[in-house]
Amino acid sequence: MPHQKLSAFIDAICNFVICNDSxxxxxxxxxxxxFFVEKLRHEKPEVFTELVVSNITRLIDLPGTELAQLxxxxxxxxxxxxxPAAGFFRSLMSLKRKEKGVVFGSPLTEEGIAQIxxxxxxxxxxxxxxxxxxVPGNSVRQQLLRDALNSGxxxxxxxxxxxxxxxxxxxxxxxxxxxxxxxxxxxxxxxxKIADLMQFDDKGNKTNIPDKERQIEALQLLFLILPPANRNxxxxxxxxxYQTAKKQDKNKMSAHNLALMFAPHVLxxxxxxxxDLQENITKLNTGMAFMIKHSQKLFKAPAYIRECARLxxxxxxxxxxxxxxxxxxxxxxMSFHLARSQKRNRVDSCSQQEETQQHTEEALKELFQHxxxxxxxxxxxxxxxQRKVLGNxxxxxxxxxxxxxxxxxxxxxxRVSKENVSLFFSGSPTVTMTPTRLKWSEGKKEAxxxxx
Numbered sequence: 454m455p456h457q458k459l460s461a462f463i464d465a466i467c468n469f470v471i472c473n474d475s476x477x478x479x480x481x482x483x484x485x486x487x488f489f490v491e492k493l494r495h496e497k498p499e500v501f502t503e504l505v506v507s508n509i510t511r512l513i514d515l516p517g518t519e520l521a522q523l524x525x526x527x528x529x530x531x532x533x534x535x536x537p538a539a540g541f542f543r544s545l546m547s548l549k550r551k552e553k554g555v556v557f558g559s560p561l562t563e564e565g566i567a568q569i570x571x572x573x574x575x576x577x578x579x580x581x582x583x584x585x586x587x588v589p590g591n592s593v594r595q596q597l598l599r600d601a602l603n604s605g606x607x608x609x610x611x612x613x614x615x616x617x618x619x620x621x622x623x624x625x626x627x628x629x630x631x632x633x634x635x636x637x638x639x640x641x642x643x644x645x646k647i648a649d650l651m652q653f654d655d656k657g658n659k660t661n662i663p664d665k666e667r668q669i670e671a672l673q674l675l676f677l678i679l680p681p682a683n684r685n686x687x688x689x690x691x692x693x694x695y696q697t698a699k700k701q702d703k704n705k706m707s708a709h710n711l712a713l714m715f716a717p718h719v720l721x722x723x724x725x726x727x728x729d730l731q732e733n734i735t736k737l738n739t740g741m742a743f744m745i746k747h748s749q750k751l752f753k754a755p756a757y758i759r760e761c762a763r764l765x766x767x768x769x770x771x772x773x774x775x776x777x778x779x780x781x782x783x784x785x786x787m788s789f790h791l792a793r794s795q796k797r798n799r800v801d802s803c804s805q806q807e808e809t810q811q812h813t814e815e816a817l818k819e820l821f822q823h824x825x826x827x828x829x830x831x832x833x834x835x836x837x838x839q840r841k842v843l844g845n846x847x848x849x850x851x852x853x854x855x856x857x858x859x860x861x862x863x864x865x866x867x868r869v870s871k872e873n874v875s876l877f878f879s880g881s882p883t884v885t886m887t888p889t890r891l892k893w894s895e896g897k898k899e900a901x902x903x904x905x
Contacts, residue, residue: 489762490677490754497765504761505677509643512650512671519642529638529722556603558630561682568602569686572624573693575610579617580696581703586714590619598623628690628718635687635719640675644720647671648736668743672751677758684752690719691748698745712741 485491494501506523509515521527556565576585594615601608602623610620628635636644650671652662676684694715698708720737727734744751754762 486759487754489766490759493762493765494677500765501762502678504758505674508755508758509671509674512667512674513643513646515643515646519646522639522641523643525639529641555605557599557627558632560632561635561680561686563682563685566682566686566689568605569624569627570689571602571608571610572620572627573689575620576617576624576693577696578611579620580700582617583703583705585617585697585704585706586621586625586711587706588618590616590622594619595623595626599626625714625718628715631718633723634721635683635690637679637683638722640679641720641722643671643675644740645733645736647675648740665743665747669747669750670755672744672747673753673755674758676751677754687719688748688752690715691744691751694745695748708742708745709738711745712738716741 490501493504502524506520509523510520515523518527522529556568559565579585598608598615598619634641647668650664650667652660652664654660676687679687694708694711697704697706698711701707701710716738720741721730730737
């Protein structure tokens with residue numbers, strides 16, 4: 454395996470750092486806005502998936518079966534009424550693929566991507582070739598190149614031994630031999646629903662005009678829950694196709710033409726024909742073209758996902774410039790911690806009641822400390838009065854009975870002014886946090902579940 458190539462590839466993918474070392478703070482730092490999103494994905498995958506999927510269901514109406522498929526709880530029912538014989542056929546084909554080598558026909562791995570990256574890197578330098586990805590290459594040269602990739606050889610594609618069409622055809626062949634499409638079987642029905650997202654007119658009636666902003670947002674969310682290897686290769690592939698389409702005046706390959714070449718490998722379920730997909734083939738091809746055209750936007754997490762992930766780790770300790778936003782962050786973080794405590798209480802309410810109360814008091818202390826540090830102003834006086842009312846209520850509740858997380862959070866949220874508990878994310882719907890679930894205004898559908 455060419456370790457140097459693998460290392461270079463990993464560096465290309467993970468080229469963002471956050472540095473907290475004080476001696477290095479004077480140096481230029483590239484901050485990845487999705488840092489906490491990736492941290493949450495790796496450290497708390499269940500929380501991360503629940504957060505993302507709840508937002509997908511806000512945008513798309515997924516019946517129970519399709520939602521279960523998205524979550525991987527049930528297998529995809531393939532078009533064409535695939536029965537046991539078809540299932541046996543797919544298993545047999547999968548075994549045959551695995552016999553072909555460590556790259557072609559094998560499940561997707563980062564090591565395999567590092568080998569295929571050699572093809573992508575070469576094609577980026579040869580985008581002006583007419584008919585790229587459409588004109589087939591030479592089968593003999595393709596077999597030589599295929600064997601070299603399967604053996605882990607570091608290949609000098611610039612030597613002139615291979616033609617661009619050889620390399621382009623082999624890349625399609627690699628995708629076609631994956632055990633499942635790059636966008637996975639369980640996401641198939643969601644992509645069909647994304648293609649159906651249309652704008653509404655002034656009277657609230659659905660039009661035939663695609664809602665591009667909602668489609669982009671839905672794809673951003675869906676890509677977040679792809680397996681990491683699939684997501685990494687998809688990003689490399691879509692960027693290559695985007696750059697290819699930009700040179701269509703030379704190579705005669707538009708986004709639509711490229712979509713026709715790649716949709717069967719990226720979106721179509723394996724071992725189905727165009728006849729099986731007759732009703733949906735236009736949606737799939739159009740969806741693939743849409744992903745190519747908007748590829749530069751699709752691998753950024755929506756702002757509200759970044760904010761939720763950041764608050765999960767930093768909570769009210771993070772300081773920003775505006776007092777109102779600071780206070781909002783504190784309330785948001787407190788509600789989030791209370792929601793987690795509330796879920797734990799369902800398992801053993803007696804043993805966790807003291808811990809919940811402690812979390813509540815600690816969160817409120819942080820909130821009160823922030824108010825105390827604010828510059829003297831009318832707003833500060835108003836918040837101090839609200840603090841006293843809330844403190845008196847908590848003392849009263851403590852004497853009578855131990856408050857539940859929901860009662861404390863709701864009491865706090867009711868007494869803090871409305872403008873301090875509404876979060877406005879640029880380019881996103883208004884989000885209001887409550888202890889148990891996330892709600893979107895403007896008539897949006899309530900999320901399937903809350904944070905947890």
